[in-house]
Amino acid sequence: xxxxxxxxxxxxxxxxxxxxxxxxxxxxxxxxxxxxxxxxxxxxxxxxxxxxxxxxxxxxxxxxxxxxxxxxxxxxxxxxxxxxxxxxxxxxxxxxxxxxxxxxxxxxxxxxxxx
Amino acid sequence: xxxxxxxxxxxxxxxxxxxxxxxxxxxxxxxxxxxxxxxxxxxxxxxxxxxxxxxxxxxxxxxxxxxxxxxxxxxxxxxxxxxxxxxxxxxxxxxxxxxxxxxxxxxxxxxxxxx
Numbered sequence: 001x002x003x004x005x006x007x008x009x010x011x012x013x014x015x016x017x018x019x020x021x022x023x024x025x026x027x028x029x030x031x032x033x034x035x036x037x038x039x040x041x042x043x044x045x046x047x048x049x050x051x052x053x054x055x056x057x058x059x060x061x062x063x064x065x066x067x068x069x070x071x072x073x074x075x076x077x078x079x080x081x082x083x084x085x086x087x088x089x090x091x092x093x094x095x096x097x098x099x100x101x102x103x104x105x106x107x108x109x110x111x112x113x114x115x
Numbered sequence: 116x117x118x119x120x121x122x123x124x125x126x127x128x129x130x131x132x133x134x135x136x137x138x139x140x141x142x143x144x145x146x147x148x149x150x151x152x153x154x155x156x157x158x159x160x161x162x163x164x165x166x167x168x169x170x171x172x173x174x175x176x177x178x179x180x181x182x183x184x185x186x187x188x189x190x191x192x193x194x195x196x197x198x199x200x201x202x203x204x205x206x207x208x209x210x211x212x213x214x215x216x217x218x219x220x221x222x223x224x225x226x227x228x229x230x
Contacts, residue, residue, distance in 0.1 A: 043223050046217050108159050
C-alpha cells in the first residue's frame with residue numbers, strides 16, 4: 001500500500017532555532033500534502049495545504065512566516081518551524097494524496113520539543 | 116462548511132464484546148468519502164475503513180463495519196469481538212471526492228477495551 005515517510009520522528013531543539021520536518025510519499029506522486037498539528041487528547045488541526053509547485057494555503061490563524069512549507073516535488077514536502085519557541089512544542093503530522101485517489105495517507109508524525 | 120461530530124468523547128467495551136462509535140456530519144455535497152481512522156498511543160494514523168457516499172452497501176473490514184445512513188448523515192463504526200489492541204482514539208473524517216480538499220475530522224472518541 002501507499003506509504004508516507006515523515007522525518008524526524010522526534011526532535012528537541014533550543015528556543016530560537018529552526019527545525020525542518022520532511023514528508024515523503026514513497027510509492028506514489030502526491031499532488032497535495034497536508035500538515036497538521038495535534039495537541040494532547042485533541043483532534044488533528046489542519047495547518048496548511050501544499051500543492052506541488054505552488055504556494056501553500058494556510059488555515060486561518062496559522063502564521064505563514066512561522067511555519068514555512070515547501071512542496072518542491074511530487075514526493076516531498078517540508079515544514080520548517082522558524083525561530084521555535086516552547087509553545088511550538090507539539091505533535092506534527094503530514095498526509096499526502098493524489099487527486100485521483102483516496103484515502104489520504106499519513107506519516108508517523110514528529111514530536112517537537114522546544115526547550 | 117462541512118462539519119463532523121463525534122458525540123462520544125469516551126467509550127469502553129469488554130474484550131470480545133461489540134461496541135458502536137457514533138459519527139454525524141453535515142455537508143451539501145453529494146459525492147464524498149467518509150473514513151474512520153484509528154490513532155493508538157504511538158499516534159500513527161491508521162485507516163480502519165472507508166465508505167464512498169454513492170455506495171449504498173455498508174463497508175466492512177473484518178471485525179469493523181459501518182452503518183452509513185446518507186439521508187440522516189450518519190456514519191457509525193461497529194467493532195465486533197473487541198480486542199485489547201483496538202484500544203485507541205478513533206476519528207471520523209469526511210473528504211470531498213475528486214478534489215484536493217482537506218479531510219474534515221471529528222474530535223475523536225477514546226475507546227478503552229477492558230480485559
